[in-house]
Amino acid sequence: MSGFAVVVAADAAWGIGKDGDLAWNLPGDMAWFRKVTTGADPQGARNNVVMGRKTWDTIPDRFRPLARRHNVIVSRNRALDVGDESTLVHSLQEALEVPCSGERFVIGGGMLYAEALEHPDCEVLYITHVDGDFDCDTRMPAPGPGFVVAHEEEPVSESGITYRITTWRRR
Numbered sequence: 001m002s003g004f005a006v007v008v009a010a011d012a013a014w015g016i017g018k019d020g021d022l023a024w025n026l027p028g029d030m031a032w033f034r035k036v037t038t039g040a041d042p043q044g045a046r047n048n049v050v051m052g053r054k055t056w057d058t059i060p061d062r063f064r065p066l067a068r069r070h071n072v073i074v075s076r077n078r079a080l081d082v083g084d085e086s087t088l089v090h091s092l093q094e095a096l097e098v099p100c101s102g103e104r105f106v107i108g109g110g111m112l113y114a115e116a117l118e119h120p121d122c123e124v125l126y127i128t129h130v131d132g133d134f135d136c137d138t139r140m141p142a143p144g145p146g147f148v149v150a151h152e153e154e155p156v157s158e159s160g161i162t163y164r165i166t167t168w169r170r171r
Contacts, residue, residue: 004116004123005106005126006105006116006122006124007033007036008108008126008127008128008140009128011132012133014139014142015137016140017110018134018138020054022058024130028158029165032128044101046068047104048072051072051073051106052073052075052108052111053074056073056082070098074089074090074112114140117140117147124167126168127167127168128166129163143168148169149168150167150169
């Protein structure tokens with residue numbers, strides 16, 4: 001198994017969600033998320049997106065599974081129906097072992113992010129830093145000293161909210 005990346009949007013307090021959904025609506029960031037996690041491999045390699053059950057539940061039915069990506073859902077519920085096009089697993093490690101012809105991305109939620117940041121195969125963090133504190137009820141831990149900012153985009157303002165996309169790499 002090769003390494004994997006984390007993709008997340010977080011506010012200044014490392015909040016990632018509120019009331020079972022995102023605390024902001026940033027279409028530009030969503031387009032960037034889709035582009036990064038879908039990829040553009042001319043050989044047709046398909047990326048795996050790994051998410052917890054609560055993250056899966058936040059995706060509207062009409063968008064499930066996320067198109068042009070293999071959706072891998074982590075849940076303790078062995079009877080959870082994720083459909084024929086997705087894979088149900090019961091741990092992050094099991095999710096990372098699901099065959100993948102492209103790249104692997106952990107896309108939420110809070111518990112999976114915490115576990116992913118500690119995993120030795122987590123190589124890259126794509127973090128959208130959303131300015132402000134959105135009083136989120138779901139958080140992720142801040143990256144530890146094992147990660148360093150490798151690239152930072154210019155800030156973007158959208159819907160009255162400023163954010164910037166950063167790439168962190170393991171030291």
